Amino acid sequence: MSSEGMKITLRMWRQKNKSAPGKFVEYKLSGVSEDSSFLEMIDILNEMLVHKGEEPVVFDHDCREGICGMCSMTINGVPHGPERKTTVCQLHMRKFKDGDVITIEPWRSKSFPIIRDLIVDRGAFDRIIQAGGFISARTGGTQDANAILISKPVADYAMDAAACIGCGACVAACKNASAMLFVAAKASQLNSLPQGKPEKDRRVLAMVKQMDAEGFGNCTNFGECQAACPKGITLDHIAQLNRDYLVAGVKKTLGLLK
């Protein structure tokens, strides 16, 4: 890195609120360290704007270590940017070149309405979990943790699914804006564990029903979600969700679910 740092041109999406029209605004930055994270680069822009008395670019972010799932932006057309299995906050400027022009937009989906600039309302994800993304386990009165034996492959499979951070990149990447990868990850984690089996059928029916009610599109197996997922959640979980949903649907039709 030269001592002056990198020069970067940003084409940044600015939008006052859900109903106001949005547009790209160009900003030029210099002196960006290649060791800075992508969000630190936007911090530099915001500091510049604040010093000029202009309103900073609003974006969601919190932990800045790739785990809270709050950061959410599409960089040059790719949710979370060019580095595989990496959230925006963990993307570093050394992945870009001096002089690059970078286009930054919010997640685009009808079910994630834009609030301002780069932040969207992902409440739909919370409502899907509220519908059935849990195991009913009242506090107290549970058995000893080692009384439930879970073989390592099953525990590992559940953990692979449980790694989902609920960021919504899967929806942003999908041309149908489908939330299947998100729903499948949670359903798969809970359905594969012995503790989650008693509510399995109810769970998948309730979660899928809520997913549809939120207006997410259908899954047509393009796999863009898997490519965009910062935690490497795979399509296998969607396949399992489809199987579990089919079984639950048949049971419901036959009147076996009360």
Place this chain on the structure above:
Amino acid sequence: MNLNSNIPEGPLAQKWQSHKAHIKLVNPANRRKYKVIVIGSGLAGASASATLAELGYNVSCFCYQDSPRRAHSIAAQGGINAAKNYQNDGDSVYRLFYDTIKGGDFRAREANVYRLAEVSGNIIDQMVAQGVPFARDYGGLLDNRSFGGAQVSRTFYARGQTGQQLLLGAYSQMSKQIGLGKIKMHNRHEMLDVVLVKDAEGVPHAKGVIVRNLLTGEVEKHSADAVLICSGGYGNAFYLSTNAQGCSVTAAFRAYKRGAGFANPCYTQIHPTCIPVHGTQQSKLTLMSESLRNDGRVWAPKNKDTAAKIRAKQMKATDVPETDRDYYLERKYPSFGNLAPRDISSRAAKEACDDGRGVAPGSGNGVYLDFAESIGRLGESSIAERYGNLFEMYERITGENAYKTPMMIFPAVHYTMGGLWVDYNLMSNVPGLFVLGEANFSDHGANRLGASALMQGLADGYFVIPYTLGNYLAQVGAGAPALDNPAFAEAEASVKAFNDKIMSVQGDESARDLHIRLGHILWEKCGMARSKESLTQALAEIPALREEFWKRVRVPGDSKDLNIELERAGRVADFLEFAEVMVRDALQREESCGGHFRVEHQYPDGEAKRDDENFAFVGVWEYQGENKAPTLEKEPLKYEEVKFATRSYK
């Protein structure tokens, strides 16, 4: 201030059982008449909300993020302690209790810590029942790893994402109750004041909060029968820390300004294994889990010239011969080695760097965490299985492959043991105001052991507050005050006036710039090593900076709208006031203990020198009004079971 700890009578091991058997209960049919406000949705807030809603109380929970699932408990990597003794290695409730008291350098309250150890096993049972995928062996039993400050393996883990899995477990339980309508969730709301309403005898009780809707800027009033603050720690006072960007002292500090005592603010934990600072554009520091010290060896070059060559990039770590490596933790603390507690490991790293043996380019502030020996012994795939995600994270941030070259690490602000003062029931000195998790002071003394924060957050939320809150509510009776009570109007006006005051400055500095400068003062003068001289300087510099803030801060936009700079400025304003309380506390504590190291008080070998005769107390600060020095009150620490001992890990 009433600092009665309300510790139950009886032998230590029976206090909690006996307390639970004798405190008052609220009839199930009456619980729906009560409303409880919970501030924060991390492990403490989420577990408390879920459990209280299950019991039948009406809960309103507030978080500043877009969803309760984002709370920073999610970032805890390594694990959660519990005295299960699944490894048959001699663990017990008593041993976990003793390790925690000793780890906290004999500055924690005995009865609280014992209860924490006692309920630790229930937490694991509960989380497994919720579907948390803890690591297991091929036989299907739960696996454990070791953490600092313990000689048993009692840490349960879910890869390097234990905090995430526990938080999502608590979040799922909370979500169920939101779906059932028992919890009303208020995302993107920040608490800016607590409202006190006097009872018939004129005693003020916490009966509500003032919050700001971060999307609309609207200031809202909410009333309840009790308020639970679960808002985490104040590590971001230092600007650079491992905390999330939005973590702040604001909720706790505004409660302090309403009369809640702030206990032991000088106890801050500097975590030994974080990625070193890279430059001035940095916004946060990233922790590398303590669990890495199970297999990584910490070292610095013995020779200063070698270190200088590495700093100048003329030599690589892998080229340093064994004979020129100082595995200083193994050398100084042979019985705990690389698993020495955090405060001790951090100071040892600072010592090596201060000695000119640091290896980070530029500042020199860095030492090595080396996996070459364990990769040789176990193979790269075993190490990848255990810590793969951490190695990936390290590579993303630094661009270096830690399988081939040692990680470079340096201590960073991580956790704060101090917090609002609470009694045995987790109630502050303000009746009806409860404080849970990192936001309170009670369990970790002057230093927290690794994997104990998750344990405390969940213990407080799942297994303590359901009992102790009921005891309070049963005594005061149901009936949240009406919002037209003048106390609400007064608090609302004070919040609006504070925000308007910030907006009116329109100076030439950003809140971030001023925060960075506060961070420098605290890190240099109230950081890993403190002296009377440095603290006295800080005590002069902080008010000056605060004055500058109120003359120079610039916040664009409108307070009655989404305004991220106003949010930031409000938090920085609180940090600027709070920092002074922290420094005053560090100044009055003329001893070294845990995370508080006063250079004047050390043994010739550099170990911390405690003064049990004069400082075995909790230092509790009481607000006295704007621009007035707070006053200190003391809760003496009485040990019935444990005897004070020099804390040795040699």
